[in-house]
Amino acid sequence: MPEFLTLDDVDVSGKTVLVRVDINSPIDPETKRVLDDTRIRLHAKTIKELVDKGAKVVVLAHQGRPGEPDFVPLKEHAEILGRILNVPVKYVDDVCGERAQAAIRELKPGEVLVLENVRTLPYEREKRSAEEHAQTELVKNLAPLADLFVFDGFSVAHRSHASVVGFTAVLPSVAGRVMEAELKALSKALEAPEKPCIFILGGAKAEKCVGIIRYVLERGIADKILAGGLVGHVLLAAKGVQIGEPNMQVLVKNGLADVIPDMKEFLERYQERIMVPEDVAVEVDGERREVKVSELPTNYPIFDVGMETMRAYKELVRGARSIVVSGPLGVYEKPPFVKGTSEVFGAVAESDAYSLAGGGDTAAVLRKLGLHEKFSYVSTAGGAFIEYLMGKKLPAVEALKEAAKRMKP
């Protein structure tokens, strides 16, 4: 476990606690309403603990990005949070101006206030150090009103943004329960995983997978990589397989042709440890058709791993003691092509190995397949999860460690 403090290390009773959560949620582009309250429910646990302990709770969060359709105020999030907590939750459409400050001063122990979307501040998303962000109006105005900063938004921990790191430079700062649970779950898989340890990598972010493969194979964390999705396409291409014109075009369109040389190098160095599909499924007139890799190229789009590959992957899953899953193995939105993902992830769910999953699409597909509850842990994070698997230092984690050093006697 990294050296940061948690809610177990502080007394919050009667204190004003600024808690940065990540309740960034899918928003209906037409109605602008919140479509899924998963993240709000999750952070409600941390907020409830603070409420129960008699803290004055100030919630800081973002929603969407300026200019995008999901960039909306946090008013509805505050209402949803109130319903989940079953206590009135106040909301002010101001982040750090006079009205926000007055609302914070008026809070009583056990009350909750949600501030406006922090990304309405033009400097919020600037990539700066904790000390630099401590000079922003956000931190200068709000820190003097608070006794403690709680960072709970693991899924935004990879952003060196003002509300993520700024307060840690000037306030006692600890990790909230979500942050703590995420880091525990991830370090269990990455720090000393029970062996054999396999990583199942799929989805479309193959360029990120280059970093993951490098990190987990070089460090001896993973014994085997099982590839699918576009990661599988790239590895097949790197092996010299002609995957066919439409499939090469998909790689080019996703900017993935450039990662072929890296993958080639991995295949040479770690031959035995990188499993590439032996067969695939293509779409012909809306139907699924199995094609052996030896029969490629194909003029049809590859949308899934094939039956032989599923069998081989499931066998490896059954023998593993730790399994990390990032990215679906096929185009799961199309019913005939969810099979690879449902079969292999289903085997992970049945296994009694430690199973960790993450990445935006992965959590969604697990929920869709009813497998979510059967994994040991499913991360709420997309980008932060992937950066963690790449061995990158996350700014929020580093900031909490620095804060802990200052807080220790």
Ligand code: 3PG
């Ligand atoms: C997410 O949903 O990925 C996090 O909330 C971070 O959002 P961002 O990618 O817009 O920084």
Ligand code: MG
């Ligand atoms: Mg994101």
